[in-house]
Amino acid sequence: MTFEIAAGGTVRTVSVTRQGARLRVSVDGRPWTVDAERVGPLSLSMLLGAEGAADPVHSIDAALAADKTAGDFDVHVAGRTIPVQVRMAGGFGRQKRAGAAEATGPQRITAPMPGKIVRVLVRAGDEVKARQGLVVVEAMKMENELRATRDGRVRDVSVVEGQSVDAGALLLVVE
Numbered sequence: 001m002t003f004e005i006a007a008g009g010t011v012r013t014v015s016v017t018r019q020g021a022r023l024r025v026s027v028d029g030r031p032w033t034v035d036a037e038r039v040g041p042l043s044l045s046m047l048l049g050a051e052g053a054a055d056p057v058h059s060i061d062a063a064l065a066a067d068k069t070a071g072d073f074d075v076h077v078a079g080r081t082i083p084v085q086v087r088m089a090g091g092f093g094r095q096k097r098a099g100a101a102e103a104t105g106p107q108r109i110t111a112p113m114p115g116k117i118v119r120v121l122v123r124a125g126d127e128v129k130a131r132q133g134l135v136v137v138e139a140m141k142m143e144n145e146l147r148a149t150r151d152g153r154v155r156d157v158s159v160v161e162g163q164s165v166d167a168g169a170l171l172l173v174v175e
Contacts, residue, residue, distance in 0.1 A: 001110065001168055002089040007075070007082055013089065024051070064140075071112065071144075088112055088146070106155065107174040109146050111165040115139030120161055120172075126154045128174060135159065135171050148174055 003014045015026040023034040031051035039045045043063035050057055061076040062084070075082045088110065119136040122128060133145045134154075152174040159171050 004087050004089055006085040006087075089149075107149055107152065109134055109148075109171045109174065111137055111139075111167055111169045111171060112144065112146075113139045113167045115144075115165060117159045117161055117163045117165060117171070118143055120157060120159065121145075122154045122157065122172070124154050124157050128152055128154060134174070137165070137171075146171065150174075 001016050003016070005012050005014050012028050017024045019033070021035070023036060025032045025034050025048075033049050033051050035047045037045050039061075040063070043061065046060045046062070048058040048060055058077065062073045063076075064073055071086045073084045073086060075084045115137045116139075117135060118138045121133045121135060128134065128148045128151065130148055130150045132148050134148055136143050136145050138144075154172060155175045156173040157171075158173075159165060159169075165171065
């Protein structure tokens with residue numbers, strides 16, 4: 001899965017894939033190996049090491065930020081607390097870095113976390129504009145409207161209202 005993470009006014013592209021019991025994480029193309037453990041219902045503890053290094057380099061704790069929206073976290077690193085926002089790739093829209101390449105190919109809209117489909121706002125064949133709402137997912141008692149990152153046509157809708165979905169489940173595709 002690919003995410004964008006905003007911290008301290010900088011937006012970084014982060015790709016995550018599972019490698020056995022660990023995660024392979026690429027931050028703006030730089031590879032890391034992460035050993036993550038859930039330590040509470042809304043928090044993780046992670047050991048982060050440069051790919052190929054024998055020992056971890058950083059210990060990071062992340063927890064869903066109190067009184068914030070889904071995707072807002074407080075990250076604790078080296079005694080400091082850093083507010084961080086996590087969105088699916090393209091979720092920050094205009095906040096993207098200057099000079100970032102325009103995305104090409106189909107846009108795959110996936111569930112950011114486990115939840116329930118509340119509303120499907122488009123049908124296959126519909127033309128959509130950038131930032132137009134596509135589907136509303138309820139997760140952790142909050143409704144999250146997932147939007148198109150660019151203009152296109154809906155190729156496929158894989159869900160129906162009332163359906164439960166897992167994190168990363170494909171919801172629809174925009175070409």
